[in-house]
Amino acid sequence: MNREKLVENIRRKKSFLCVGLDTDPLKIPAHIANGPDPIFTFNRAIIDATAPYCVAYKPNMAFYESFGALGWDALERTIAYLKTNYPDQFIIADAKRGDIGNTSKLYARSFFEHLDVDAITVAPYMGEDSVTPFLGYPEKWVILLALTSNKGSHDFQLIEDKEGTPLYQQVINKSSQWASPDEMMYVVGATQGRMFEDIRKVAPKSFLLVPGVGAQGGSLEEVVRYGMIDDCGLLVNSSRGIIYASSGEDFAEAAGREASKLANQMATLLP
Amino acid sequence: MNREKLVENIRRKKSFLCVGLDTDPLKIPAHIANGPDPIFTFNRAIIDATAPYCVAYKPNMAFYESFGALGWDALERTIAYLKTNYPDQFIIADAKRGDIGNTSKLYARSFFEHLDVDAITVAPYMGEDSVTPFLGYPEKWVILLALTSNKGSHDFQLIEDKEGTPLYQQVINKSSQWASPDEMMYVVGATQGRMFEDIRKVAPKSFLLVPGVGAQGGSLEEVVRYGMIDDCGLLVNSSRGIIYASSGEDFAEAAGREASKLANQMATLLP
Numbered sequence: 150m151n152r153e154k155l156v157e158n159i160r161r162k163k164s165f166l167c168v169g170l171d172t173d174p175l176k177i178p179a180h181i182a183n184g185p186d187p188i189f190t191f192n193r194a195i196i197d198a199t200a201p202y203c204v205a206y207k208p209n210m211a212f213y214e215s216f217g218a219l220g221w222d223a224l225e226r227t228i229a230y231l232k233t234n235y236p237d238q239f240i241i242a243d244a245k246r247g248d249i250g251n252t253s254k255l256y257a258r259s260f261f262e263h264l265d266v267d268a269i270t271v272a273p274y275m276g277e278d279s280v281t282p283f284l285g286y287p288e289k290w291v292i293l294l295a296l297t298s299n300k301g302s303h304d305f306q307l308i309e310d311k312e313g314t315p316l317y318q319q320v321i322n323k324s325s326q327w328a329s330p331d332e333m334m335y336v337v338g339a340t341q342g343r344m345f346e347d348i349r350k351v352a353p354k355s356f357l358l359v360p361g362v363g364a365q366g367g368s369l370e371e372v373v374r375y376g377m378i379d380d381c382g383l384l385v386n387s388s389r390g391i392i393y394a395s396s397g398e399d400f401a402e403a404a405g406r407e408a409s410k411l412a413n414q415m416a417t418l419l420p
Numbered sequence: 421m422n423r424e425k426l427v428e429n430i431r432r433k434k435s436f437l438c439v440g441l442d443t444d445p446l447k448i449p450a451h452i453a454n455g456p457d458p459i460f461t462f463n464r465a466i467i468d469a470t471a472p473y474c475v476a477y478k479p480n481m482a483f484y485e486s487f488g489a490l491g492w493d494a495l496e497r498t499i500a501y502l503k504t505n506y507p508d509q510f511i512i513a514d515a516k517r518g519d520i521g522n523t524s525k526l527y528a529r530s531f532f533e534h535l536d537v538d539a540i541t542v543a544p545y546m547g548e549d550s551v552t553p554f555l556g557y558p559e560k561w562v563i564l565l566a567l568t569s570n571k572g573s574h575d576f577q578l579i580e581d582k583e584g585t586p587l588y589q590q591v592i593n594k595s596s597q598w599a600s601p602d603e604m605m606y607v608v609g610a611t612q613g614r615m616f617e618d619i620r621k622v623a624p625k626s627f628l629l630v631p632g633v634g635a636q637g638g639s640l641e642e643v644v645r646y647g648m649i650d651d652c653g654l655l656v657n658s659s660r661g662i663i664y665a666s667s668g669e670d671f672a673e674a675a676g677r678e679a680s681k682l683a684n685q686m687a688t689l690l691p
Contacts, residue, residue: 215527221489263488275573299520
């Protein structure tokens with residue numbers, strides 16, 4: 150999906166919500182967990198309930214990999230279900246991959262050709278030749294880790310060089326020479342608050358994928374105040390806060406309710 | 421596998437070779453590629469031919485993921501084959517994972533419980549809480565990216581802070597507070613030559629996983645001269661140079677021959 154279409158969806162739905170499909174079989178409600186095909190059945194119900202309120206879905210690979218071939222298969226069917234029934238949804242594989250060139254090329258093939266998602270999250274540590282193999286697929290996106298939402302983000306991402314530029318800004322500066330803001334986004338955690346101001350100085354036109362609202366404690370208002378740009382430029386993700394809103398038989402309705410709450414809040418914040 | 425056992429295997433076999441199972445279905449010899457179950461059949465033949473000359477195998481996840489559920493299944497059977505027939509081999513999942521705490525915990529479960537490998541490579545960018553969930557599994561290892569073998573390693577890993585300490589050394593310094601050298605290794609590319617001297621200043625007792633000999637052009641002699649310690653402290657990996665030594669029906673013999681050449685060279689270099 151290209152930027153124009155993504156922004157059009159955001160404007161039409163008045164939402165920049167991304168729902169994180171971090172489907173943990175240990176948290177799936179019992180009546181589904183004990184039935185056949187629990188991961189896919191859970192995902193399908195969550196998608197049907199939340200699709201009116203969001204513009205993107207983000208399955209985190211870890212949750213599917215933890216069940217090996219079975220989990221991978223459930224993910225493939227989830228993506229196929231989205232593409233068939235909700236073709237306007239932007240699909241992000243949260244994979245945080247990144248390896249030497251010939252290997253990143255294979256990851257790109259997996260995610261953009263085999264799974265055919267719109268975007269993949271990539272870790273920047275290994276530099277240019279680990280990232281560029283993901284570029285050049287038409288209407289596909291790289292979402293590079295910049296300033297993540299977790300406590301450990303402070304260990305290395307804030308280290309300043311001799312000129313006082315922190316690592317995450319160097320990641321943005323350097324990578325913006327590899328790709329335009331129409332093919333690369335950055336991950337910036339909602340927990341980073343006013344640092345969005347600094348991010349916008351180095352990435353004025355880029356879309357930001359913002360995890361950390363909800364279970365991790367980030368504030369939607371702050372993200373919007375310091376991070377929103379003319380065409381929105383934000384995809385704000387909530388995972389656990391939506392998909393585990395209830396552990397009973399009403400889990401899908403509860404997820405829809407939470408997604409709708411966030412979307413309503415977003416509608417008031419959009420320009 | 422604990423360090424004592426790993427070192428014992430290295431001494432007994434006079435080899436610190438790791439064979440990279442980067443099995444690319446496009447490079448599998450035609451007579452296997454056109455038969456049933458090509459990935460596993462190729463891996464089994466390579467393992468049988470090379471096992472006498474190496475102490476470790478390192479499947480890179482990208483190659484298996486590029487075939488989705490099928491590839492994952494072939495990997496699971498490859499690991500089971502190794503554990504049944506060659507229980508002395510140290511198995512490394514080259515995955516370069518790393519995510520927020522609850523997600524890294526799931527990756528750890530996949531790799532250490534489901535696949536039951538000895539070690540996983542982890543990317544350090546997200547800091548402590550992305551790495552520590554992989555620790556604490558008895559006889560399992562984290563292998564953290566420090567100074568990688570690719571050209572892009574120079575983009576961020578060499579950035580110096582105000583005191584002149586490059587990022588890769590900060591990664592080693594900080595992470596050595598999280599784990600002892602008996603549960604954490606570092607990835608250092610064979611292409612980094614004399615930089616192994618600097619690495620040994622900050623990681624005097626750690627095992628190093630060294631890719632980049634062979635197709636990537638690193639020198640085994642240099643790695644040993646600047647990187648070897650009393651109990652060896654090195655696992656040197658070769659992937660393409662061994663497993664694609666021949667594309668004909670003699671591919672397994674050719675792989676065995678290349679592995680044996682490297683092992684012979686290693687035998688003369690061991691203390």
